[in-house]
Amino acid sequence: MTAACPACAGLPADDVAADVARPSVALSVPDVHCAACIGKIERALNALPQVAHARVNLTLRRVTAQTDLPAEALVDELKRTGYEAFPFDASRLAHDTDATGSDLLLRLGVAGFAMMNVMLLSVAVWSGAADATRDLFHLISASIALPAVLYSAQPFFQSAAQSLKGFRLNMDVPISLAILLAAMMSLYEALHGGHHAYFDAALSLTFFLLIGRYLEHRTRASARSAAGELAALEVHTAERKSGTRVETVPIADLVVGDVLLVPTGARVPADGRLVSAEAVTDRSFLTGESEPVTHGKDADLRAGEVNLGAPFTLTATAVGDDTSLRQMAAMVETAENARNSYTSLADKAAQVYAPAVHILSALAFLGWYIGTGDLRLSLNIAIAVLIITCPCALGLAVPAVATAAIGKLYQLGFLVKSGTALERLAEVDTVFFDKTGTLTQPGFDFDLDTLSDDERAIALGLAQASKHPVARALAARLGQTTPALIEDISERAGRGVSGQVAGEEVRLGQAAWVGLDGGGLALKTGARAIALRQNETLRSGAAEAIAGVRASGLDVAMMTGDSATRAKRLAQDLGLSAFTPEMAPEDKHTMVEASEAEGHHVLMVGDGLNDTVALAAAHASVAPATALEAARSASDVVLVRDSLEDLPALIATSRAAVRLSRQNFTIATLYNAVAIPIALAGFATPMLAALAMSASSLTVLINALRVRRAS
Amino acid sequence: MNVLVILIPVSLILGGAGLAAFIWGLSHNQYEDPEGNAARILLDDEDAG
Numbered sequence: 001m002t003a004a005c006p007a008c009a010g011l012p013a014d015d016v017a018a019d020v021a022r023p024s025v026a027l028s029v030p031d032v033h034c035a036a037c038i039g040k041i042e043r044a045l046n047a048l049p050q051v052a053h054a055r056v057n058l059t060l061r062r063v064t065a066q067t068d069l070p071a072e073a074l075v076d077e078l079k080r081t082g083y084e085a086f087p088f089d090a091s092r093l094a095h096d097t098d099a100t101g102s103d104l105l106l107r108l109g110v111a112g113f114a115m116m117n118v119m120l121l122s123v124a125v126w127s128g129a130a131d132a133t134r135d136l137f138h139l140i141s142a143s144i145a146l147p148a149v150l151y152s153a154q155p156f157f158q159s160a161a162q163s164l165k166g167f168r169l170n171m172d173v174p175i176s177l178a179i180l181l182a183a184m185m186s187l188y189e190a191l192h193g194g195h196h197a198y199f200d201a202a203l204s205l206t207f208f209l210l211i212g213r214y215l216e217h218r219t220r221a222s223a224r225s226a227a228g229e230l231a232a233l234e235v236h237t238a239e240r241k242s243g244t245r246v247e248t249v250p251i252a253d254l255v256v257g258d259v260l261l262v263p264t265g266a267r268v269p270a271d272g273r274l275v276s277a278e279a280v281t282d283r284s285f286l287t288g289e290s291e292p293v294t295h296g297k298d299a300d301l302r303a304g305e306v307n308l309g310a311p312f313t314l315t316a317t318a319v320g321d322d323t324s325l326r327q328m329a330a331m332v333e334t335a336e337n338a339r340n341s342y343t344s345l346a347d348k349a350a351q352v353y354a355p356a357v358h359i360l361s362a363l364a365f366l367g368w369y370i371g372t373g374d375l376r377l378s379l380n381i382a383i384a385v386l387i388i389t390c391p392c393a394l395g396l397a398v399p400a401v402a403t404a405a406i407g408k409l410y411q412l413g414f415l416v417k418s419g420t421a422l423e424r425l426a427e428v429d430t431v432f433f434d435k436t437g438t439l440t441q442p443g444f445d446f447d448l449d450t451l452s453d454d455e456r457a458i459a460l461g462l463a464q465a466s467k468h469p470v471a472r473a474l475a476a477r478l479g480q481t482t483p484a485l486i487e488d489i490s491e492r493a494g495r496g497v498s499g500q501v502a503g504e505e506v507r508l509g510q511a512a513w514v515g516l517d518g519g520g521l522a523l524k525t526g527a528r529a530i531a532l533r534q535n536e537t538l539r540s541g542a543a544e545a546i547a548g549v550r551a552s553g554l555d556v557a558m559m560t561g562d563s564a565t566r567a568k569r570l571a572q573d574l575g576l577s578a579f580t581p582e583m584a585p586e587d588k589h590t591m592v593e594a595s596e597a598e599g600h601h602v603l604m605v606g607d608g609l610n611d612t613v614a615l616a617a618a619h620a621s622v623a624p625a626t627a628l629e630a631a632r633s634a635s636d637v638v639l640v641r642d643s644l645e646d647l648p649a650l651i652a653t654s655r656a657a658v659r660l661s662r663q664n665f666t667i668a669t670l671y672n673a674v675a676i677p678i679a680l681a682g683f684a685t686p687m688l689a690a691l692a693m694s695a696s697s698l699t700v701l702i703n704a705l706r707v708r709r710a711s
Numbered sequence: 712m713n714v715l716v717i718l719i720p721v722s723l724i725l726g727g728a729g730l731a732a733f734i735w736g737l738s739h740n741q742y743e744d745p746e747g748n749a750a751r752i753l754l755d756d757e758d759a760g
Contacts, residue, residue: 035750058747102737109737113730117723133715140719 022052022066027074027085030413030640032061037083044081045074061410084642086625104217107152108210114148115203119690122200126687138190138197145199146183153179153206155213171350171395174357178390179205181383196380201387201689208697209395216399219406219416238269241313254319261313268305271323272314273298280309280510304609308470309510310495344420345661346398353394361385364680377682384684388675392697397664400704405657408708413641414622414650421636424620425654427601431549432592432614434606435560435570435579438624439644440536446474446521447533455530457484459523462497462508465489470521471497471508474532501525536570539624541645543574548648554603559588561610585610592617605647607631622647656707664700671696 032041038056045054045065051074054065063085065074078085121137129137156179160172179202186197239261240249246261251269254260259275262268268281279295283305292308295301301314303323365382369375406416416422433439448456461483463475486499486506496509504526507514514522514529521532550556557578560567567581580591588606592614595602604611604618607627612634615621621635624644632638637650675692678684736742 035753038747038750039754056747057744058750059744105737105742106734109730109733113726113733117726120722136715144723 111152271318276312541643545644545647588614
């Protein structure tokens with residue numbers, strides 16, 4: 001961010017001082033895409049008196065603002081402007097200054113500078129500079145190239161050294177060897193008035209490979225920080241009661257036996273036993289059931305449930321690592337280990353390539369030494385072989401495709417968190433969807449068809465009076481209606497709202513309180529009481545996603561912790577025949593593992609705590625942005641948009657990326673197939689090496705860009 | 712060939728100046744939002760910050 005903004009100059013000094021004191025709020029806004037969007041968003045936010053300085057970063061699709069307002073207020077403001085926004089923790093952002101990235105970029109800059117200059121001198125030599133001029137040019141090249149190579153190629157040297165320490169060969173071993181040997185031999189040649197010097201080859205090798213390394217790093221870093229952005233606003237504090245006083249403490253400080261107060265709408269911070277007479281909670285994140293659950297005194301509550309009723313108190317029975325939530329995290333780690341051992345395409349290629357390169361150049365050296373007995377000539381040829389076989393194109397092939405593919409997916413609203421995710425997604429043949437919160441919209445929706453217009457007006461009038469999450473959802477649902485005028489409104493915590501309309505009592509609240517049997521929400525006007533059945537709305541694009549995924553030849557099934565009737569109704573709406581209802585969290589995990597054991601590759605799409613282990617165990621996984629942090633961190637891809645409709649595009653792009661990576665390997669191999677015999681025969685010159693290297697690298701890069709066109 | 716004595720240092724200095732500019736840009740966060748900077752020129756900046 002720029003240090004000084006033009007507008008700041010016009011502000012009185014004390015205002016500027018106040019800005020500095022304001023905390024910084026950061027939002028992820030995936031839909032920003034043009035200058036008009038920047039203008040609209042910055043104007044809207046800067047117009048708010050509490051916002052000091054809002055700035056859009058178009059590259060990262062992010063807004064940062066200095067403000068006292070909570071992030072939700074800015075999200076609401078942006079929604080009015082027409083942009084979806086998601087808050088994230090700005091303090092985390094401050095720490096992720098990308099040191100490794102700028103370090104690589106600096107090395108890249110030095111390598112590029114040195115390569116240009118040495119290349120100028122080399123062209124002169126190739127086009128016929130001879131004798132003293134050639135020797136002078138070689139010596140100048142040496143004085144530029146040697147320090148530049150020693151500085152720029154360090155990432156390869158370090159990685160090679162590390163791999164050799166573990167008695168393994170990775171791609172960086174032949175790379176480092178080629179760079180170092182080429183530089184050393186060229187120095188010897190330059191000092192002894194030789195004809196061929198490979199300084200430009202050593203430098204362009206470093207330069208091209210650093211580009212690949214930087215692209216790889218950038219995709220990983222941006223995916224990681226983007227995923228970190230979503231670690232949004234979850235409970236990290238709890239309200240602890242000591243005597244009559246209530247204090248806010250970090251969750252980490254809780255101990256067993258603490259009496260905790262859970263306000264309406266908040267999450268239960270620790271496993272505990274209910275002290276209050278009654279509590280109504282939403283357990284859907286834990287179990288997938290969408291109906292609120294009513295608990296009696298002494299009932300066991302689990303961390304993560306959301307309080308839908310009156311504030312209640314509980315005694316903590318398990319805190320920190322002992323909560324059921326954390327135990328699940330341990331299971332996730334075990335399940336993830338399997339995935340971490342996945343061998344990527346590039347690694348597979350390197351396993352074949354690295355030994356082959358060494359053997360080939362060693363054979364070239366031996367063959368020529370036995371044949372001619374000329375040590376200097378044999379060494380020259382061996383090094384030429386090493387340089388030409390050195391996988392410039394291979395080092396670029398995968399990172400370039402991945403960068404282009406991940407960039408394209410980012411525009412569609414997918415954050416790809418893991419490097420090998422694209423390759424794993426391309427192999428998927430079965431998709432499991434979680435129902436609640438994934439195929440359905442998270443939150444509450446109500447079946448209002450049974451209400452007359454008057455009743456709707458009354459329901460809205462009452463709902464508006466309450467801050468309860470259910471009431472607010474109902475009020476939002478009734479947005480078009482004009483509210484009725486209601487007198488004597490009073491709210492009974494945890495029960496509902498009551499008032500008077502034309503002398504008659506009206507109530508909106510828990511069914512039992514309103515005078516109906518059963519659970520859920522009900523409305524009473526005069527003598528008539530109506531149950532407001534809770535409905536589930538499909539997430540937008542859910543049906544298209546399922547149809548599209550099926551069209552690309554994948555099996556689709558739905559799994560849910562909800563009842564069979566609800567699951568069946570939703571499955572029919574979506575045209576799904578395969579679904580499994582009433583699943584415990586362990587069942588989902590077992591089902592994924594069973595399917596994997598049969599040789600299927602499963603893509604799990606889910607959002608709840610009950611899905612977390614299944615997400616980690618599946619071959620690949622996607623979580624919506626509304627998912628819990630645990631679920632998001634267990635999955636490979638986070639979907640930032642509300643709609644699921646681009647899910648088929650995710651799979652198609654991954655498949656295209658893998659196809660293009662393979663193609664790139666083929667192109668690189670073809671170049672080698674032509675160049676290696678020439679090098680072995682001793683006809684390779686520095687000019688030929690430079691030509692082959694640049695041509696194959698450029699072909700691979702251009703081929704990688706085609707992934708943007710694949711749909 | 713004496714002209715080389717001037718030309719080679721000149722080319723190195725020019726290249727070095729480019730490198731120095733790149734390093735300066737890198738350390739002053741000039742590459743943080745390339746797309747945004749390209750788009751901002753189109754804005755009427757009566758109130759842009």
